[in-house]
Amino acid sequence: xxxxxxxxxxxxxxxxxxxxxxxxxxxxxxxxxxxxxxxxxxxxxxxxxxxxxxxxxxxxxxxxxxxxxxxxxxxxxxxxxxxxxxxxxxxxxxxxxxxxxxxxxxxxxxxxxxxxxxxxxxxx
Amino acid sequence: xxxxxxxxxxxxxxxxxxxxxxxxxxxxxxxxxxxxxxxxxxxxxxxxxxxxxxxxxxxxxxxxxxxxxxxxxxxxxxxxxxxxxxxxxxxxxxxxxxxxxxxxxxxxxxxxxxxxxxxxxxxxxxxxxxxxxxxxxxxxxxxxxxxxxxxxxxxxxxxxxxxxxxxxxxxxxxxxxxxxxxxxxxxxxxxxxxxxxxxxxxxxxxxxxxxxxxxxxxxxxxxxxxxxxxxxxxxxxxxxxxxxxxxxxxxxxxxxxxxxxxxxxxxxxxxxxxxxxxxxxxxxxxxxxxxxxxxxxxxxxxxxxxxxxxxxxxxxxxxxxxxxxx
Numbered sequence: 001x002x003x004x005x006x007x008x009x010x011x012x013x014x015x016x017x018x019x020x021x022x023x024x025x026x027x028x029x030x031x032x033x034x035x036x037x038x039x040x041x042x043x044x045x046x047x048x049x050x051x052x053x054x055x056x057x058x059x060x061x062x063x064x065x066x067x068x069x070x071x072x073x074x075x076x077x078x079x080x081x082x083x084x085x086x087x088x089x090x091x092x093x094x095x096x097x098x099x100x101x102x103x104x105x106x107x108x109x110x111x112x113x114x115x116x117x118x119x120x121x122x123x124x
Numbered sequence: 125x126x127x128x129x130x131x132x133x134x135x136x137x138x139x140x141x142x143x144x145x146x147x148x149x150x151x152x153x154x155x156x157x158x159x160x161x162x163x164x165x166x167x168x169x170x171x172x173x174x175x176x177x178x179x180x181x182x183x184x185x186x187x188x189x190x191x192x193x194x195x196x197x198x199x200x201x202x203x204x205x206x207x208x209x210x211x212x213x214x215x216x217x218x219x220x221x222x223x224x225x226x227x228x229x230x231x232x233x234x235x236x237x238x239x240x241x242x243x244x245x246x247x248x249x250x251x252x253x254x255x256x257x258x259x260x261x262x263x264x265x266x267x268x269x270x271x272x273x274x275x276x277x278x279x280x281x282x283x284x285x286x287x288x289x290x291x292x293x294x295x296x297x298x299x300x301x302x303x304x305x306x307x308x309x310x311x312x313x314x315x316x317x318x319x320x321x322x323x324x325x326x327x328x329x330x331x332x333x334x335x336x337x338x339x340x341x342x343x344x345x346x347x348x349x350x351x352x353x354x355x356x357x358x359x360x361x362x363x364x365x366x367x368x369x370x371x372x373x374x375x376x377x378x379x380x381x382x383x384x385x386x387x388x389x390x391x392x393x394x395x396x397x398x399x400x401x402x403x404x405x406x407x408x409x410x411x412x413x414x415x416x417x418x419x420x421x422x423x424x425x426x427x428x429x430x431x432x433x434x435x436x437x438x439x440x441x442x443x444x445x446x447x448x449x450x
Contacts, residue, residue: 034154051183054191
């Protein structure tokens with residue numbers, strides 16, 4: 001069991017990587033700058049450090065899914081991000097994909113639970 | 125905010141020029157927002173130590189900058205298996221034989237030097253240097269291919285039929301190997317027994333050294349006669365059997381003993397005539413390398429044959445099979 005932790009960490013990282021992009025796209029239906037986006041995500045239970053968020057935002061912008069604009073707010077220049085038209089379409093498709101995946105996983109886990117209870121009752 | 129400025133400057137140093145200011149400005153804004161938030165919670169401004177602690181939480185500037193950079197490889201995943209294969213092959217075909225030659229030279233002729241394609245080998249350090257140069261040249265070549273984005277094209281161009289056929293039956297003896305073994309053994313045997321003459325340089329004679337001619341004449345003749353016989357039988361009936369494995373095991377053991385004795389009898393051949401001194405040295409060293417490779421191959425083959433005798437198949441390892449010449 002001692003080696004479980006690195007394996008779990010790696011799998012968790014892989015699992016989260018795709019989810020973070022989806023979460024960021026979901027939050028950027030409304031225009032936000034990096035720091036507020038990070039806070040909003042955290043309020044929704046998704047913590048993301050700035051070293052992951054900003055490169056992710058840049059990647060999404062390069063892919064044409066986000067648009068950004070530098071503006072002054074509270075006497076400081078901030079970069080605001082918003083979903084582009086392509087980003088909205090992608091978000092819709094990804095959400096559908098996510099729901100389908102979620103449903104499948106639920107069925108798998110429920111099936112596993114049923115199977116386990118059946119195995120336990122058979123043993124008794 | 126001197127600390128923050130220094131931190132941002134350190135991050136900027138590692139960033140690509142085109143994006144440097146943009147990323148630094150956004151990072152600066154994020155850090156300032158966090159400082160403001162903490163100040164609001166505490167109801168006072170942060171001191172230098174607290175700002176330092178906050179920056180420490182963000183991490184080393186190099187690592188922060190690295191996250192903004194695209195993934196780069198000296199040798200990418202598409203090319204890496206090929207790179208590893210070439211490195212292994214060079215180790216097998218160049219470094220291992222020279223290491224053997226160097227070891228033999230150290231044991232039998234402490235004052236002599238082996239001359240590799242990269243220069244003379246005086247000690248183990250020179251051998252390490254030669255290997256480092258080989259490693260460097262191969263790595264640089266592959267890195268250049270990777271840099272020109274040619275890796276994917278090369279890998280895609282290789283189709284399975286070009287890679288080689290699948291090894292279907294481990295009990296089958298490759299006919300080409302048997303024919304080669306028979307031809308080589310017969311050619312050497314006919315030269316050794318004086319049946320055939322091979323062309324030589326004018327005014328130059330090449331003859332085995334007295335020790336080899338006197339003590340190892342018949343053992344060498346027997347070794348190559350047995351090699352030729354095994355090659356012919358294997359070519360006609362290419363299936364391993366315990367008896368066949370035993371025969372080759374015996375020949376390999378005999379071969380190791382005889383060839384090590386040849387190695388110990390330096391120089392193996394004597395050259396007389398014009399340029400004989402350099403010619404003799406070059407010929408003896410090239411023979412030493414060849415014999416060392418053959419001895420190594422025979423040793424591995426003997427182990428493989430022992431496995432066959434015990435009813436086990438040859439190991440499914442390309443390195444071992446290549447060494448055994450299978």
